[in-house]
Amino acid sequence: MCDADTSAKQFTVAIVGGGIGGLTLAIGLIRRNVRVQIYEAVTAFEEVGLGLSIGPAAHRAMPLIDPHICDIYDSLVTTHADSPGYERFRQTYFEIVWATGPQAGQVLMDLKALPSGQTTLRRADFLDALVNLIPEGTVHFGKRLRSLEETSTGVNLLFEDGSSVVADVVVGCDGIRSKVKESVLPEEMEQSQPRYSGMYSYRAILDMETMVEAVGDQRARVSTMYIGQGAYAVSFPIMRAKKVNISLYTSSETWDSDTWVRPANRHDMERDFGHMGDHVNALIKHMPDPSQLAIFERRHISTFWKSRVAILGDAAHSSTPHQGAGAGQAIEDAHVLAELLSDPSVMTPAHVTAAFYAYDAVRRPRSQRVVTNSKDNADLLCLRYAGVGDNELKLKEILQERFRWLWDIDVEEQMESARKIMLELLEKMD
Numbered sequence: 001m002c003d004a005d006t007s008a009k010q011f012t013v014a015i016v017g018g019g020i021g022g023l024t025l026a027i028g029l030i031r032r033n034v035r036v037q038i039y040e041a042v043t044a045f046e047e048v049g050l051g052l053s054i055g056p057a058a059h060r061a062m063p064l065i066d067p068h069i070c071d072i073y074d075s076l077v078t079t080h081a082d083s084p085g086y087e088r089f090r091q092t093y094f095e096i097v098w099a100t101g102p103q104a105g106q107v108l109m110d111l112k113a114l115p116s117g118q119t120t121l122r123r124a125d126f127l128d129a130l131v132n133l134i135p136e137g138t139v140h141f142g143k144r145l146r147s148l149e150e151t152s153t154g155v156n157l158l159f160e161d162g163s164s165v166v167a168d169v170v171v172g173c174d175g176i177r178s179k180v181k182e183s184v185l186p187e188e189m190e191q192s193q194p195r196y197s198g199m200y201s202y203r204a205i206l207d208m209e210t211m212v213e214a215v216g217d218q219r220a221r222v223s224t225m226y227i228g229q230g231a232y233a234v235s236f237p238i239m240r241a242k243k244v245n246i247s248l249y250t251s252s253e254t255w256d257s258d259t260w261v262r263p264a265n266r267h268d269m270e271r272d273f274g275h276m277g278d279h280v281n282a283l284i285k286h287m288p289d290p291s292q293l294a295i296f297e298r299r300h301i302s303t304f305w306k307s308r309v310a311i312l313g314d315a316a317h318s319s320t321p322h323q324g325a326g327a328g329q330a331i332e333d334a335h336v337l338a339e340l341l342s343d344p345s346v347m348t349p350a351h352v353t354a355a356f357y358a359y360d361a362v363r364r365p366r367s368q369r370v371v372t373n374s375k376d377n378a379d380l381l382c383l384r385y386a387g388v389g390d391n392e393l394k395l396k397e398i399l400q401e402r403f404r405w406l407w408d409i410d411v412e413e414q415m416e417s418a419r420k421i422m423l424e425l426l427e428k429m430d
């Protein structure tokens with residue numbers, strides 16, 4: 001980076017969508033002296049933000065993008081160490097507990113995520129802090145992309161408010177309903193529509209005191225997955241362990257609603273989780289009358305880029321939530337792409353196409369495998385994965401193995417292998 005004047009790059013990167021992926025990519029590029037502009041649909045990040053948890057691989061990618069990102073993340077997260085007396089669980093991701101069967105209530109395994117453990121934060125807090133790292137005038141709020149059109153000289157971005165800009169190159173980080181993806185892959189939009197995945201969930205946030213009363217101190221304070229026949233439940237501390245986030249997942253072949261949320265009541269929950277043992281039943285007793293949320297899935301797409309336009313994060317590979325890896329994958333994408341686009345050999349929009357090619361070659365297989373694994377994970381946690389079922393040893397082994405694959409990757413090597421692909425291609429182009 002030092003022996004070339006990167007400010008002489010003949011392009012500015014237009015980023016559509018300022019979520020986790022868009023902002024981390026922008027910060028990585030700015031730090032490497034690549035010009036960016038960000039167009040974000042909302043006018044401010046919503047107060048009632050979703051919670052996020054990011055695993056070890058993405059945690060290691062954060063400081064490589066920019067050390068500030070990691071500092072911010074570490075300062076905002078809730079961990080097991082927020083509960084006095086539970087510091088020994090600092091590196092625990094989840095304790096996995098049998099909900100049903102002869103060992104009901106006992107711990108199957110303490111699944112560690114080394115070294116970071118379970119970490120959760122509010123998405124809106126993280127985004128607000130990330131925006132503060134970006135120079136004024138770079139993020140344009142209230143710009144919802146309507147359509148995108150490539151011309152001989154660039155890419156026209158047309159926004160819902162009637163305004164438009166011409167961009168040199170575009171990265172679509174606009175989430176699950178990506179408009180940028182529509183323009184990259186119009187022919188695949190039909191088959192990549194969301195489909196009901198065969199599971200729905202109930203959600204609740206309980207006070208820690210209520211939670212302790214319901215399931216005891218350790219089950220309340222340590223992140224827990226309860227595994228049972230055809231269903232599983234997850235709880236983890238949030239907000240400095242003042243509250244606990246609970247999700248219950250169950251299988252049902254059909255979803256008879258047009259929307260992804262439908263009203264439900266206590267009896268529905270009792271019917272779905274009555275067989276799930278004392279802990280889960282105690283949780284249900286304290287959960288307010290809930291709604292049911294359908295879990296959707298999408299088919300893999302054939303490419304993450306076309307010409308001067310690429311897609312990143314959920315726009316490219318949205319996943320079911322059974323592995324908690326969506327945001328982490330967006331961060332891994334951002335790390336690879338920031339390094340490629342800032343490489344001194346990438347000077348023109350034509351060179352950028354080589355960067356997109358390499359990004360796709362390295363990131364598509366891994367992120368799509370994460371999507372597939374997330375689906376398999378649901379079957380594992382519901383004790384119905386072929387060849388494993390409720391076999392204790394096999395369950396431990398396969399869960400450990402799958403999370404290792406997700407977490408133990410050498411993120412620098414991932415990036416360098418993409419760089420190698422790009423440099424070989426650029427050599428052929430010149």
Ligand SMILES: Cc1cc2nc3c(=O)[nH]c(=O)nc-3n(C[C@H](O)[C@H](O)[C@H](O)COP(=O)(O)OP(=O)(O)OC[C@H]3O[C@@H](n4cnc5c(N)ncnc54)[C@H](O)[C@@H]3O)c2cc1C
Pocket residue numbers: 016017018019020021022039040041042051052053054055143144145146173174175176177178179312313314315321324325326327328329330
């Ligand atoms: C229920 C649920 C639970 C989850 N739990 C976890 C978890 O525990 N851990 C984890 O790692 N991941 C989790 N995820 C996934 C995670 O939220 C996403 O993978 C992650 O936010 C993806 O980041 P992104 O930047 O690609 O998209 P987003 O964060 O969705 O950002 C997209 C941005 O683009 C903007 N935008 C959208 N359309 C337009 C447009 N047309 N023009 C301009 N801007 C636009 C949006 O306003 C938004 O700011 C969960 C997801 C869901 C749905």
Ligand SMILES: *[C@@H]1O[C@H](CO)[C@@H](O)[C@H](O)[C@H]1NC(C)=O
Pocket residue numbers: 049050051052205238245246247321
């Ligand atoms: C609770 O967890 C779910 C699933 O992981 C997540 O979607 C939701 O945003 C979380 N809510 C809060 C308030 O943390």
